Amino acid sequence: MELRGRGESAYAKDAMTYVPLTYLQDMEALIRELGLQRFVLFGTSLGGLITMLLAAAGQARIAGAMINDIGPDLDNRGLERIRGYVGRSQSWPTWLHAARYFAEAQRDVFPAWELDQWLVFAKRICKLNSNGRIVFDYDMRIAEPFKLPGGHRV
Secondary structure: OOOOOEOOOOOOOOHHHOOHHHHHHHHHHHHHHHOOOOEEEEEEOHHHHHHHHHHHHOHHHEEEEEEEOOOOOOOHHHHHHHHHHOOOOOEEOOHHHHHHHHHHHHOOOOOOOOHHHHHHHHHHHEEEOOOOOEEEOEOHHHHHHHHOOOOOOO
8 A cells, every 4th residue: 555645645735644643544444445354465665564553453454564664662863864865856867876865875774785675665665757867756844744843753
């Protein structure tokens, strides 16, 4: 599932809905719509946080879960790293330029990755826009809740 404001999902009218509790409500609505009684979840970062929230809201319905890049404690260093780049509009002329940017900016997170892995990463979080530039594939306004004091708390 692509969360609101990301990928093919619609952008929110109110940027303050780009918070975990709203995403949880979106997921609960999807689960009801699909009539899911028991399911397995996979979540990275925000997806992992939502997975934990879904488990807290109804543990018996979750057959299994795999989370990464998140845990039960939110590390302020991780939140500060996210605040440093989220919502900052950038563009690159080619996928290779984007991959090199991510390799340099996040080498500390994945120090063993080669350029081909960074290229796959770039293609997951970016898209080609109508001007032929590579850009982030999300609403830049998702950064607005981070700007509030204590930003992006559940």
